[in-house]
Amino acid sequence: MTAAAPNPAHFLSIHYLRAIAAVMVVAVHIFNYGLVAIDDESLVHWLKQGVAIFFVISGFVMVTSTSGRATRPGEFLRKRFIRIAPLYWVLTIAWLAFVPGWDFGHLASSLLFLPSPDPVTGAMRSPLLEPGWSLNFEMFFYFVFAAILLVPEKWRVWVAAVALGLFSLSSHLVDWPPVIAYFASQLLLLFVAGMALARFDLRLPVWVCVAGFAGLATLPQFTDSFAASVFVPTLAIVAGARSMDGYLRKWKLPSLLADASYAIYLSHLFTLQICSIFVAPLLPGPLAFVVVMALACWVGVLVHRRIENPLTAACKKGLNSIAPRQSHSVA
Template identity: 50%
Template structure:
């Protein structure tokens, strides 16, 4: 999501920060920094990714409504936003703690799921958190195709393509990499798009209710709909009712800006803490330390790496567009 376009919608922007920090908090336990007896008590925090998916669907509609933007330009903007930092983080992780074998690296950089050599399941990419970007990129392709449709039908076209893909995957023996994308999580993108298209919102109480559902429903059922899809939608719909009432808070706004960098790079911090810090500090101190350290590191990466690179590439894209416009005028 491009933060500048969302500054007037603080509910969405602040939710980006919350979603990133939820994933960070989950990995304080998932990376073995702090032991926990029942992972269900903390595993729900990983569904911060689900909130990201809803936000992504929302923002794609908001950022293209009323604008004359073609599929090519849209995809180029998305690639500029997503690819450079992800590739850098993937290469850094591979060099430091994994490997850069072509059979793992190339699919990871291409946003294609890796196949488990034994089980019929997907393996995480070189940078484990990159699994969610495979879904993001797939959604961007669907949305880019929908841009060929008149604006008033764009939502329906994108939702129809998502539904058709899910149906196709259930009817035909697709290659495993393609079949893995036919996941219920795709409904979150559709929900976010509908939320923006119809300007949907619910009372603010729905936001904490959604968080409570994420935390508690897994104890009763493993239903993805009840434990992930409905709660994520409630969180965003409830938060949206605060638009127009939320002030500009510097720290949440900064964390929202840096949420992508925090999400991609926090596992570097987790690995460092697990190896060098965790043996010397009690668990009660490690969680806040890890969250703060991951946030500080992510903000630093955002300011020193992500922002300069994306600003440079966006400027280059604008300059190219201007040159093309001038050449067309001259012709």
């Protein structure tokens, strides 16, 4: 009998890192979008690597959630679609109210998790709702992982490492069309790192996690190497955090922020847009930062509870009601 796969929710280190990653992204945008002035933005620029932590977590969770069980590629993609797409689509459409001069081509590519060419420069542009750029890579990884599910479990990490590694390096060797070149990024290696952490249950001492955050904050001052300034520190953060599993307790606020991390990540620009007019100009910088951060998290939790959860439940119910009829008709 095959052992049941571990529930990713049991990994509190991973769960809490979701909250930290979301807060990092909100923090860097508070500075980048001018709600709080800072003399040297390079001091906070590293906070954007909350997205890199999300990518490692994604690779980790995909392995742990499919380990020890037979998962069909179609079933896997259906679950990931339900988890990612509905809230993103709703918030993308809502964001149109803040985007002057948007076009239907840009909207369509955003909803399809694809980059689109700028009509003037021809360069690939991010989705209308900016955080959606990371979801483009998430969905690309999901399709690759779905294909890898056809490979025996013990070889999946190795196949992913070779496939994604070669593809990420191919941009230096092959003149890909712009859309393919967009995805041929070193960022894909972060998903592989997460997969490897899960597959080999790699844990490092807690101090390595702290050193990883210090590395993210300081190494970009000395090198622009992706491996040195992003990949290794992010891997260290997650591997070091993993050693705390078994010691961590389920605290209410971190758990709530972790549960709502996806909603916080997608909705925080709405909060920042409003706060840039009604909050930030009225408060001194440090206080403005605290208030805006608190509001972004609060709004994210509301979106999680009032929109994301009901929407996800409705989509699950709708798609699950179709699946049995399809399987019955095939039989």
